Amino acid sequence: MLHPSYSDLMAVVNSEVEPGEQPVVQSRYSIVMATSKRARQIIGGSEPLCDEIDKKPLSIAIDELYTGKVKIVGDEEE
Secondary structure: OOOOOHHHHHHHHHHHOOOOOOOOOOOHHHHHHHHHHHHHHHHOOOOOOOOOOOOOHHHHHHHHHHHOOOOOOOHHHO
16 A cells, blocks of 8 residues: 555645635546656656655655645646
């Protein structure tokens, strides 16, 4: 089991959303897609943004998202 949990990741990602606005992440699927996309970038040669480079790419991607080093943006913000 990976830590942090899906619900913890969703809370961190949606923490900057103002009351009344639609959350950035509404499902586990969105979290999975975001972390897998970032993991593929790391595998493809992107530099990891966290210090623990001895971890697997997916673990690094989850850490980056949880610590706020990587943000999920909506389709209109890309």
